[in-house]
Amino acid sequence: MKANASATGSPPLYSRTQDHAAPCFCFCCPLPPPKMTGLLFNLYIVTWDTWLTLLNLVTPRYKLGAVVREGKAGAGGEWPEFVAPKEGDSRCCCPALNAMANHGILPHDGRNISFEDMGDKIHAAFNFAPTFCRFVPQYAADMLKKDFHKDTLDLADLNLHNGIEHDASLTREDIKFDPHQDKPHLPFIDALLASATGTDSGGNKVLTMRDIQRFSAQRRTDARANNPDFSLAGIHKGFSSANSSTLLTIFGGRVDDLKAILREERIPYGWESRVRSRMGLTFLKFNLTVFKLERGTGTMEKMLAAAEQAETRDADGPQRVAEAESTQKTVA
Numbered sequence: 465m466k467a468n469a470s471a472t473g474s475p476p477l478y479s480r481t482q483d484h485a486a487p488c489f490c491f492c493c494p495l496p497p498p499k500m501t502g503l504l505f506n507l508y509i510v511t512w513d514t515w516l517t518l519l520n521l522v523t524p525r526y527k528l529g530a531v532v533r534e535g536k537a538g539a540g541g542e543w544p545e546f547v548a549p550k551e552g553d554s555r556c557c558c559p560a561l562n563a564m565a566n567h568g569i570l571p572h573d574g575r576n577i578s579f580e581d582m583g584d585k586i587h588a589a590f591n592f593a594p595t596f597c598r599f600v601p602q603y604a605a606d607m608l609k610k611d612f613h614k615d616t617l618d619l620a621d622l623n624l625h626n627g628i629e630h631d632a633s634l635t636r637e638d639i640k641f642d643p644h645q646d647k648p649h650l651p652f653i654d655a656l657l658a659s660a661t662g663t664d665s666g667g668n669k670v671l672t673m674r675d676i677q678r679f680s681a682q683r684r685t686d687a688r689a690n691n692p693d694f695s696l697a698g699i700h701k702g703f704s705s706a707n708s709s710t711l712l713t714i715f716g717g718r719v720d721d722l723k724a725i726l727r728e729e730r731i732p733y734g735w736e737s738r739v740r741s742r743m744g745l746t747f748l749k750f751n752l753t754v755f756k757l758e759r760g761t762g763t764m765e766k767m768l769a770a771a772e773q774a775e776t777r778d779a780d781g782p783q784r785v786a787e788a789e790s791t792q793k794t795v796a
């Protein structure tokens with residue numbers, strides 16, 4: 465339950481994470497003290513997330529076409545007008561946040577965004593659970609050494625290398641080759657979407673988990689070989705698979721939708737999140753996809769490395785034979 469600004473105009477008792485205008489009895493709203501940090505905050509998120517996951521098991525899913533609530537941007541599939549970014553607008557390496565700015569759901573110039581507002585709007589637009597929408601902006605605020613409650617960010621702040629942004633992305637060149645990170649790299653996106661092997665019940669082409677694992681493993685292998693500054697720590701592998709998992713969960717792998725989201729950073733008219741759970745996509749549920757995706761990507765990376773080694777051995781073979789023969793002749 466949530467205590468928000470009262471009729472007397474007193475300020476909210478604590479930070480908004482759900483978008484109800486008044487106290488309600490939905491049981492999905494948190495009861496956080498105003499500020500928490502560190503272990504206590506993580507414990508709070510885990511407990512709340514578990515609760516929401518359980519509630520999702522016993523509450524009816526949103527009906528088709530009703531995921532975005534009345535009065536919110538995108539209700540009934542009617543997204544605010546798309547306006548491509550202008551010179552000077554701030555954009556980042558995240559296609560979803562850029563798309564929100566391109567539609568004016570976040571400020572179109574991508575500047576002075578409150579962390580809290582960003583979380584609220586992600587919840588309303590994509591139906592990520594309030595836990596995700598509270599935790600990830602908090603993580604971003606901490607990463608940028610900003611105060612979640614008081615400070616704001618420009619989207620470009622998120623391009624901080626090896627913060628959340630990392631090498632071997634699916635939609636961006638590595639920072640070594642593209643220091644700005646604010647625009648999609650179309651050849652990667654086209655190759656990713658062209659690799660889709662699935663079809664959904666409506667006959668639409670869809671990316672499967674295996675498609676993404678294969679593509680991501682190849683990106684990591686190529687980046688490792690071609691980028692002298694390449695790095696991808698364990699935590700960044702995790703972010704990589706978390707970001708990629710949104711393609712399967714929130715976007716349902718649908719190639720037509722992903723073409724607009726990833727290439728143009730535009731939300732297609734009529735689109736809604738494929739997650740219809742009443743409490744939204746919780747960490748517990750989401751992480752099942754993330755772990756599976758990461759495990760399979762790691763396995764495929766190893767297979768690619770083994771294949772490459774075998775190829776090098778085979779390719780070197782004739783040359784080594786020729787060298788050995790010429791040495792033998794010289795000695796003779």
Ligand code: HEM
Pocket residue numbers: 557558559560561582583586590592600601604622623628629630631632633634635636704707708710711714
């Ligand atoms: C506060 C919330 C969010 C933050 C701080 C954030 C941050 C980021 C960052 C820094 C990247 C670049 C990672 C890289 O280098 O590849 C990224 C990529 C991405 N994000 Fe977000 N993001 C947020 C929310 C979302 C949401 C709600 C979605 C989906 C609905 C999403 C989907 C993606 C996708 C698909 C990528 C591209 C991954 C790639 O190119 O490999 N993000 N995000």
